[in-house]
Amino acid sequence: QPGxxxxxPARAALGALRWAGFRARYPEGTGGLCCGMPFASxxxxxxAREAAGKAAEALWTASRSGRDPVVTDASPCAGxxxxxxxxxxRESGRALCVFDFPSFWARLVLPGCPAPPRRRGTAVLHPTxxxxxxxxxxxxxxVAEAHAERVVVPESAECCGFAGDRGFLVPELTExxxxxxxxxxxxxxxxxxxxxxxxxxxxxxxxxxxxxRPYLSVxxxxxxxxxxx
Numbered sequence: 001q002p003g004x005x006x007x008x009p010a011r012a013a014l015g016a017l018r019w020a021g022f023r024a025r026y027p028e029g030t031g032g033l034c035c036g037m038p039f040a041s042x043x044x045x046x047x048a049r050e051a052a053g054k055a056a057e058a059l060w061t062a063s064r065s066g067r068d069p070v071v072t073d074a075s076p077c078a079g080x081x082x083x084x085x086x087x088x089x090r091e092s093g094r095a096l097c098v099f100d101f102p103s104f105w106a107r108l109v110l111p112g113c114p115a116p117p118r119r120r121g122t123a124v125l126h127p128t129x130x131x132x133x134x135x136x137x138x139x140x141x142x143v144a145e146a147h148a149e150r151v152v153v154p155e156s157a158e159c160c161g162f163a164g165d166r167g168f169l170v171p172e173l174t175e176x177x178x179x180x181x182x183x184x185x186x187x188x189x190x191x192x193x194x195x196x197x198x199x200x201x202x203x204x205x206x207x208x209x210x211x212x213r214p215y216l217s218v219x220x221x222x223x224x225x226x227x228x229x
Contacts, residue, residue: 006216009073009201012223013101017071019226020109027055027062035072035080041164052084059096060089066096069108073217075100075199076130100131100199101219106139116146117225121193123148124185126207126215128200129159140199143218147225148195152188156180162206171209178210185211197221 006012017024027033033055040048059070059081072078078100086096099107110116123144127137137153144151161167161177188194189211196215198204204215223229 006214006220007223007229009217009219012217012220013071013073016105016219016222016226020105020113025062025068027058029058033058035077036084037076037080038164040080040084048084049088052080053088055081056085056088056096059085059098060094063096066094069104070096070098071101071104072098073101073199073219074201075102075128075134075136078103079130079134082134100134100136101217102131102140102143102199103136105219105222106142110142110146113146117228118146119148119195119221119225121148121195122150122152122188123221124152124154124188124194124196125157125218126160126181126196126198126203127153127157128198128203131199140218144197144221147221154181154184154188156184160203160206160210162202164202167202167206167209174206175210178207182207182210189213195221195224 014024034051035055036048036052039051060066063070078098081098086098089096125140125144127140131137131140141151141153158181159177161174167174185196196207196211196213197218198207198215199218204217207215
């Protein structure tokens with residue numbers, strides 16, 4: 001993506017978790033796991049259920065039978081896991097706590113951190129559709145306000161139109177959907193140092209293309225703040 005330089009997301013996440021006193025554990029076969037959303041969104045409910053079931057079992061084992069929270073950097077994945085994977089586990093009387101990163105950080109880390117480190121400048125947020133639907137926007141704002149001097153959610157922020165892989169196949173869709181928000185964000189870029197953040201990689205790609213500046217996961221904001229980057 002244009003002008004993009006960043007610490008790999010996994011490294012940023014691990015660094016943030018270590019700083020907060022957590023040890024991270026990946027499920028077995030991470031590369032072959034999927035929450036099921038790509039199948040569900042294309043009208044293949046059985047394939048979605050099978051993918052979610054495989055992920056549910058791997059996460060159940062990795063979380064020590066549900067004793068540890070499950071965290072993902074992608075809000076859509078968290079939403080789908082909570083909808084599909086947890087429903088499958090409930091059928092056998094099991095339960096997991098699944099968070100996207102901002103909800104985990106806002107609810108389990110920041111309450112015990114009275115003076116979190118901050119980055120200088122403004123954090124501009126693009127709320128994903130899944131985040132808004134789940135009611136997680138306040139958590140995202142809480143995290144950004146804890147680690148940036150100023151936080152802006154553009155008034156024109158709406159669905160970026162990327163819709164999984166549609167933004168790759170029909171880039172004009174994203175270009176049209178993001179036009180107003182991108183114009184608003186570009187005006188903000190003329191002021192203080194600005195970081196652009198969201199909670200889904202494909203949405204970040206779409207907004208990066210629209211604005212011409214890199215959007216990163218909000219976990220990068222946290223990592224930048226705690227490392228002084």
